[in-house]
Amino acid sequence: GAVVSQHPSRVICKSGTSVKIECRSLDFQATTMFWYRQFPKQSLMLMATSNEGSKATYEQGVEKDKFLINHASLTLSTLTVTSAHPEDSSFYICSARGKTGGGNQPQHFGDGTRLSIL
Amino acid sequence: SQKIEQNSEALNIQEGKTATLTCNYTNYSPAYLQWYRQDPGRGPVFLLLIRENEKEKRKERLKVTFDTTLKQSLFHITASQPADSATYLCALNSGGYQKVTFGIGTKLQVIP
Numbered sequence: 001g002a003v004v005s006q007h008p009s010r011v012i013c014k015s016g017t018s019v020k021i022e023c024r025s026l027d028f029q030a031t032t033m034f035w036y037r038q039f040p041k042q043s044l045m046l047m048a049t050s051n052e053g054s055k056a057t058y059e060q061g062v063e064k065d066k067f068l069i070n071h072a073s074l075t076l077s078t079l080t081v082t083s084a085h086p087e088d089s090s091f092y093i094c095s096a097r098g099k100t101g102g103g104n105q106p107q108h109f110g111d112g113t114r115l116s117i118l
Numbered sequence: 119s120q121k122i123e124q125n126s127e128a129l130n131i132q133e134g135k136t137a138t139l140t141c142n143y144t145n146y147s148p149a150y151l152q153w154y155r156q157d158p159g160r161g162p163v164f165l166l167l168i169r170e171n172e173k174e175k176r177k178e179r180l181k182v183t184f185d186t187t188l189k190q191s192l193f194h195i196t197a198s199q200p201a202d203s204a205t206y207l208c209a210l211n212s213g214g215y216q217k218v219t220f221g222i223g224t225k226l227q228v229i230p
Contacts, residue, residue: 041126043122043220109154109161111159
C-alpha cells in the first residue's frame, strides 16, 4: 500500500519552457503533499507544502510565481516550473501523507523527476 | 542555528556485521524522528518512526534509538547484506508538527 506515482521521471527541455510534474497517490487519499528538490550530494530541500483544496505554503526563498503548485484533489498534486532556466535543473521529488494519524505519519515518496534545462 | 548532522562520509561494512548510523541534531525539539532509505535516482522509502517518549524501536533487522538528552538517534542494521547498500536519511519534525526536515544522509556500502 501507500504508493505514490510521479510523472515524468525525466525531462530535458529548452530554456524558457514551462514544465509540469504530476504526483499521484494511487491507493490512499493524500490530504497533504510536499514538494522537494534535491541537488547532488545534498539533502532534500522542502519547497512547499500543499493541502487539498487550499493554497500551497511555500518555504522561504522559493518563488511561488516560478513554482506553481496545484492540489486540486485528494490524489493529485502538480508542480509547474514556469519559464525554466538552467539553474532550475534538479531532482524534484513529491511526497504524500494520508488522512489518518496526523502529522507524525510517514511521508510516501514518488520516484522523482530529473529536470534538465538546456 | 538549527542543524541535522549525519556522517556524510560513506560507511563501508562487511556483510554480516552490524551497521550503525548516527543522526545528531541541534536546536530542534522534535516530537518524532524518522529514518528513510534512498537508492540512487529514486525517492526515499520510509523505514521507521520513533517518538520522543520512546527509547527504542525495532523492525526485523532494523533498530532505532532516540536520546533526547544527547539529541541523537542511532540506526542499526544487524546481519547486514549487500542489498542494504543505500543512503539512509534521518528526518525530524520542525516548525510545527507537520513539517519534516531531512539530514543529508549517510551512504552505506555493505561489502560481500
